Amino acid sequence: MKTALVTGASSGIGKAIASALLKEGMTVIGLCRSVDQLPDGVKPLACDLRDESAIKVAFESLKELDILVNSAGLAYLSRICDGNPSDWEEMWRVNVHALGLCSQLSLAHFPESGGHILNLSSMSGHRVPPTGGFYASTKFAVRAVSEALRAELKNSGKKTRISCLSPGFVDTPLLDKYFAGREEQLAETRANIDMLTPEAIADAALHILTSPASVEINDVLLRSADQAI
Numbered sequence: 001m002k003t004a005l006v007t008g009a010s011s012g013i014g015k016a017i018a019s020a021l022l023k024e025g026m027t028v029i030g031l032c033r034s035v036d037q038l039p040d041g042v043k044p045l046a047c048d049l050r051d052e053s054a055i056k057v058a059f060e061s062l063k064e065l066d067i068l069v070n071s072a073g074l075a076y077l078s079r080i081c082d083g084n085p086s087d088w089e090e091m092w093r094v095n096v097h098a099l100g101l102c103s104q105l106s107l108a109h110f111p112e113s114g115g116h117i118l119n120l121s122s123m124s125g126h127r128v129p130p131t132g133g134f135y136a137s138t139k140f141a142v143r144a145v146s147e148a149l150r151a152e153l154k155n156s157g158k159k160t161r162i163s164c165l166s167p168g169f170v171d172t173p174l175l176d177k178y179f180a181g182r183e184e185q186l187a188e189t190r191a192n193i194d195m196l197t198p199e200a201i202a203d204a205a206l207h208i209l210t211s212p213a214s215v216e217i218n219d220v221l222l223r224s225a226d227q228a229i
């Protein structure tokens with residue numbers, strides 16, 4: 001039976017992926033702060049991803065892992081021209097720094113035959129929307145970190161696979177934060193776009209994570225059929 005660690009398993013996409021992996025018969029560990037929000041059956045691993053030493057302690061408590069899903073992330077609407085740098089710092093810490101560190105620390109727990117890391121990037125990691133602000137830079141960085149690690153592993157003969165998922169709008173609590181102060185715009189976006197569900201992202205994640213060991217799906221871009229850009 002495989003063991004998967006899912007960061008951000010208390011909400012949205014991470015929660016749906018954790019539930020899908022549980023249904024698949026895997027042992028699932030959920031890393032987040034609100035461990036009371038994890039799906040039933042997911043083993044809690046409380047950790048604040050802004051805290052590097054807490055991440056190290058959390059990984060020290062782990063045994064074997066086969067899969068790491070880095071879903072934890074946050075999106076403030078924070079422009080470069082006048083956004084609050086403390087919002088940038090929190091997004092960078094959780095979306096990029098913690099994702100890199102969790103990836104590094106997971107390697108020691110993977111079997112010799114290789115593990116699998118799935119990172120949540122975004123369509124905002126492929127093109128910068130006008131409101132992308134600092135968030136988009138973190139999602140470009142997720143793809144860069146993923147590709148760098150992939151090359152490092154291949155160059156040292158390691159079998160671990162690295163994949164990314166890059167969704168457009170997914171209807172989760174993340175959007176409330178991103179659209180804070182622009183609730184009308186969120187309502188309009190919801191009215192115009194039949195947004196992706198977290199379960200649709202979990203389906204794609206399952207496809208990636210259950211693909212044959214010889215297949216490494218590097219990135220999947222998913223948008224609602226209504227989303228133009």
Ligand SMILES: NC(=O)c1ccc[n+]([C@@H]2O[C@H](COP(=O)([O-])OP(=O)(O)OC[C@H]3O[C@@H](n4cnc5c(N)ncnc54)[C@H](OP(=O)(O)O)[C@@H]3O)[C@@H](O)[C@H]2O)c1
Nearest residue numbers: 008010011012013032033034048049072073122170172174
């Ligand atoms: N929703 C979208 O439209 C969309 C589109 C493209 C990409 N994405 C990406 O998909 C991923 C998941 O987003 P989502 O929409 O599912 O968001 P969400 O529903 O807001 O969930 C975010 C998760 O991240 C965790 N998290 C945030 N800060 C944390 C911290 N300091 N320490 C530990 N965990 C933390 C939260 O857990 P706790 O609060 O319990 O700690 C929560 O489980 C993110 O990386 C996001 O950038 C989302």
